[in-house]
Amino acid sequence: MNKGKYLLLGFLATQLLSVSAQPERRSERLKTSVDETTFRKHVSVLASDEYGGRKPLTPYEQKTIDYIAGEFRNLGLKPANGNSYFQDVPLVDATVKAKGGNFVVKGKKGRTVVRDYDDDIIWTAHKDKKINIKNAEFVFVGFGINAPEYGWNDYDGIDVKDKVVVALVNDPGYYDQSLFDGKQMTYYGRWIYKFEEASRQGAAGVLVVHDDRPATYGWNVVQASWWEHNLELVNDNDNRDLVLFKGWITKAKASELFEKAGYSYDELLKRAQRKDFKSFSLQSKADISFVNNVSVGISHNVAAILPGTDLKDEYVVYTAHWDHFGIGKPVNGDSIYNGASDNASGVSTILTIAKKFAELGVKPRRSILFLSVTAEEAVLLGSQHYVMHPLVPLDKTVAVLNYDGTGPSPATYDVVNHAQNTADKYVRIAAESQGRKYIPVKSNTGYRSDHFSFNRVGVPTIVTRNGGSLVKEGARGRKPGVYHQPSDEYSDDWDVSGTIQNIGLTFSVGWQIANMDEKVEWYPDAPYQRKK
Numbered sequence: 149m150n151k152g153k154y155l156l157l158g159f160l161a162t163q164l165l166s167v168s169a170q171p172e173r174r175s176e177r178l179k180t181s182v183d184e185t186t187f188r189k190h191v192s193v194l195a196s197d198e199y200g201g202r203k204p205l206t207p208y209e210q211k212t213i214d215y216i217a218g219e220f221r222n223l224g225l226k227p228a229n230g231n232s233y234f235q236d237v238p239l240v241d242a243t244v245k246a247k248g249g250n251f252v253v254k255g256k257k258g259r260t261v262v263r264d265y266d267d268d269i270i271w272t273a274h275k276d277k278k279i280n281i282k283n284a285e286f287v288f289v290g291f292g293i294n295a296p297e298y299g300w301n302d303y304d305g306i307d308v309k310d311k312v313v314v315a316l317v318n319d320p321g322y323y324d325q326s327l328f329d330g331k332q333m334t335y336y337g338r339w340i341y342k343f344e345e346a347s348r349q350g351a352a353g354v355l356v357v358h359d360d361r362p363a364t365y366g367w368n369v370v371q372a373s374w375w376e377h378n379l380e381l382v383n384d385n386d387n388r389d390l391v392l393f394k395g396w397i398t399k400a401k402a403s404e405l406f407e408k409a410g411y412s413y414d415e416l417l418k419r420a421q422r423k424d425f426k427s428f429s430l431q432s433k434a435d436i437s438f439v440n441n442v443s444v445g446i447s448h449n450v451a452a453i454l455p456g457t458d459l460k461d462e463y464v465v466y467t468a469h470w471d472h473f474g475i476g477k478p479v480n481g482d483s484i485y486n487g488a489s490d491n492a493s494g495v496s497t498i499l500t501i502a503k504k505f506a507e508l509g510v511k512p513r514r515s516i517l518f519l520s521v522t523a524e525e526a527v528l529l530g531s532q533h534y535v536m537h538p539l540v541p542l543d544k545t546v547a548v549l550n551y552d553g554t555g556p557s558p559a560t561y562d563v564v565n566h567a568q569n570t571a572d573k574y575v576r577i578a579a580e581s582q583g584r585k586y587i588p589v590k591s592n593t594g595y596r597s598d599h600f601s602f603n604r605v606g607v608p609t610i611v612t613r614n615g616g617s618l619v620k621e622g623a624r625g626r627k628p629g630v631y632h633q634p635s636d637e638y639s640d641d642w643d644v645s646g647t648i649q650n651i652g653l654t655f656s657v658g659w660q661i662a663n664m665d666e667k668v669e670w671y672p673d674a675p676y677q678r679k680k
């Protein structure tokens with residue numbers, strides 16, 4: 149079937165009727181679609197060794213963003229930033245030099261020797277070459293949470309200015325289901341939130357106590373993620389308003405520190421779960437000084453616009469981060485972290501969708517913004533920068549569709565959608581037009597990719613995934629164990645039948661959102677709402 153007919157069928161089906169196509173016919177249609185060739189071409193290029201794992205601020209960044217911008221240009225899309233496809237994203241790249249994280253905490257009952265790497269991992273977002281903190285007092289702040297909507301403020305009644313706060317990982321709901329959202333971790337449970345809050349409270353430093361289970365990963369992940377090269381955004385205050393250092397301390401070392409202050413870890417964990425918990429000084433002090441191996445560089449988001457017609461001042465946004473970990477510690481002799489699934493596949497997805505829009509011959513009513521962001525792996529930095537400096541107004545941004553790790557993925561008979569806003573119905577229509585079962589779920593979309601940056605500022609996002617009902621029994625998506633490893637590589641034997649389904653689905657969703665009179669709105673019970 150040719151492309152024109154496919155598209156026409158797609159539109160008629162999505163807008164007029166719900167057809168339950170036979171799976172055979174559907175897979176035939178998918179096989180003959182041009183999408184698969186386009187998708188595979190982009191992912192094989194971006195995930196090749198020539199792109200060096202696409203680490204921000206390396207020569208491979210230039211190669212990567214040039215490739216994406218080149219594709220946008222070839223498709224006839226307009227630069228989204230004046231006459232440029234690029235948006236500058238200033239980043240600090242900071243590493244506390246080896247052994248810099250050693251310090252000794254003097255408590256009532258003795259000294260705790262904290263050793264860099266084994267016991268703690270700390271770093272700074274400041275640009276200063278030297279960080280010097282004298283005689284800083286340690287304060288136990290429970291979970292380190294100030295959450296008015298849950299009636300919870302661990303910082304109530306205590307001044308932590310110039311002090312070092314020690315906070316437990318996760319949120320109280322992890323231990324007591326009646327608190328917060330129970331086992332489903334809220335953003336307040338994330339270490340990144342605890343760092344932000346400690347800065348807002350004026351603390352000198354913050355240590356999050358690492359515990360495998362509530363953190364959901366081991367100390368080795370902390371070591372691998374933050375000991376070297378910590379990328380940070382540069383904020384409007386040049387980061388001077390942030391804590392002087394932040395990081396992690398092991399549960400074992402924190403327990404020792406608590407004991408030397410006269411408390412047991414278990415006792416403090418229990419106390420921190422009580423609604424009437426009050427933070428308090430551990431009456432323990434330390435000098436913390438280290439050399440900051442720092443450089444400042446400019447990374448880039450890549451953005452292009454397909455202008456709409458009568459509603460062209462409003463935007464539907466497709467996002468996917470382009471960055472990955474670059475060249476690092478070899479595993480089985482391979483040092484290039486290609487990030488084929490994470491996230492060459494997502495970038496290829498938005499390039500494939502951009503091609504579908506560009507070749508349509510019909511313009512959508514609203515404009516479409518294609519946005520490939522940097523430094524997602526360093527915790528959503530490119531998308532955070534974008535929402536602080538949006539290229540199109542956030543209140544005119546109708547909805548965001550984000551892609552992270554879209555392939556390989558086998559075809560399924562079902563689609564799962566986090567149904568938190570009125571785009572819900574478009575996903576249902578599109579899924580049913582593919583003859584697939586629509587499964588709305590109420591659970592949160594999580595914090596681990598760029599949609600969250602948009603959620604935080606109230607822009608509705610759409611996060612769908614293929615369900616578990618496989619068209620081909622035994623078909624496989626991403627191999628186990630390749631996540632964030634050099635083995636996340638592209639291969640021609642990738643099963644992308646589900647990826648292609650998802651491209652068709654979300655292209656259709658974006659098309660519908662771009663053409664309907666009404667905007668997308670959060671449901672009243674959603675955890676996020678438009679900013680007034």
Ligand SMILES: [Zn+2]
Nearest residue numbers: 490491552553
């Ligand atoms: Zn990713």
